[in-house]
Amino acid sequence: MTILVPNYILTPDILLKDKAVAFEKTIQGIGSLEELKQKFPEADVIQLQKNSLLMPGLINAHVHVEFSANKNQLSYGDFLNWLYSVIENREDLIAGCDLTCMSKAIDTMLESGITTFGAISSHAMDLEACVNAKQNVVFFNELIGSQAGMADALFNDFLARLDASKAVTREGFYPAVAIHSPYSVHPVLVKKALDVAKNEKLKLTAHFMESEAERNWLDSSSGDFQKFFKTLLKQEKSVSDADEFLSYFDGYETLFTHAVKTNDKELDHIAQQKHTIIHCPISNRLLGNPTLDIKKLREKNIRWIVATDGLSSNYKLDLFEEMKISLFMHSNEPLLDLATELIKATTINAAQALGINTGEIKEGKNADMLVLDLDGEPNKELAIHLILHRYNISKVFINGKLEKGNK
Secondary structure (H helix, E strand, O other): OEEEEOOEEEOOOOEEEOOEEEEOOEEEEEEOHHHHHHHOOOOEEEEOOOOEEEEEOEEEEEEOHHHOOOOOOOOOOOHHHHHHHHHHHHHHHHHOOOHHHHHHHHHHHHHOOEEEEEEEEOOOOOHHHHHHOOOEEEEEEEEOEOOHHHHHHHHHHHHHHHHHHHOOOOOOEEEEEEEOOOOOEOHHHHHHHHHHHHHHOOEEEEEEOOOHHHHHHHHHOOOHHHHHHHHHHOOOOOOOOHHHHHHOOOOOOOEEEEOOOOOHHHHHHHHHOOOEEEEOHHHHHHOOOOOOOHHHHHHOOOEEEEOOOOOOOOOOOOHHHHHHHHHHHOOOOOHHHHHHHHHHHOOHHHHHHHOOOOOOOOOOOEOOEEEEEOOOOOOOOHHHHHHHHOOEEEEEEEOOEEEEOOO
């Protein structure tokens, strides 16, 4: 048992002062130091420095660790140009990111306060790195392939990767399922993968409505994707439309990434089914895609969270940076309200979307916590300052274990 004594506790939007936290793997108590010492007399007491803030660890629900080698190989500014550059450089990017490369990317997430991440794994090349990660990992085995003739081979490969992830027994590692997108996965494959996810109660995610190209292709088999599919895959028509794709997920809460080109009908469906939308603002900007309409999501009572996406469409895997960009990108939003919402979108809301027992400093929750060194007494605009000033993260605890910093 450990008792941690900060000056302040943020959990995740209520600021407590002069309270301590007792924890092992989970948080056992929150109260005055005297109360906790009486209740847990054998506990180790760690007195933190002046102006220390304890807050929940950050949760990055969508990241492509396998593509962490990219620096300047890919083309930004337009979604199709970026996609063609990914195809052209795919082998070099994958070959260029070995275990050391992927582990480095994972470690940088830890340094920036990310205690849980959702790895979208296309090839399972990142499995070892994710197994060895100090963080909690939701390991989304991704299924992709729109050609019916390849369905059996692709599904068998998916099952083999899923089975490999299910064989992992370490604490904080959760096998899961990802469907790439409605334009890239044949309905036969989608249905088979969803049967697996539902039967085994695995977490589920998919990319959805990321670009204008996707919108036009799913609606009318036209637009920028028309040449792309005809040239590369000999396809004249989309394998499904957006409504059909969404209907497959009915009754099973899913995380849909991007959703910047969704229409009102689709958003109403997402709201009805209690799905979550993952907002990746930097990725959307770099690929020339629209900004997510978070006001509309709020009006429709759709939960939205924030993630970095991968280094194929970002320059760092840093949720504080992602929140800062989002704070400026959504310039019509009240600043403090949005900052508070962003902190929740990377802590408690993300934890709830992933179905994991963390995301807040509360009794019974897993002790995934950050210690930040503030430069003075916090005020009512603390959420803004946390995002803008990037205070030093002196300690990171994951499942109660100190993973960064000195005891």
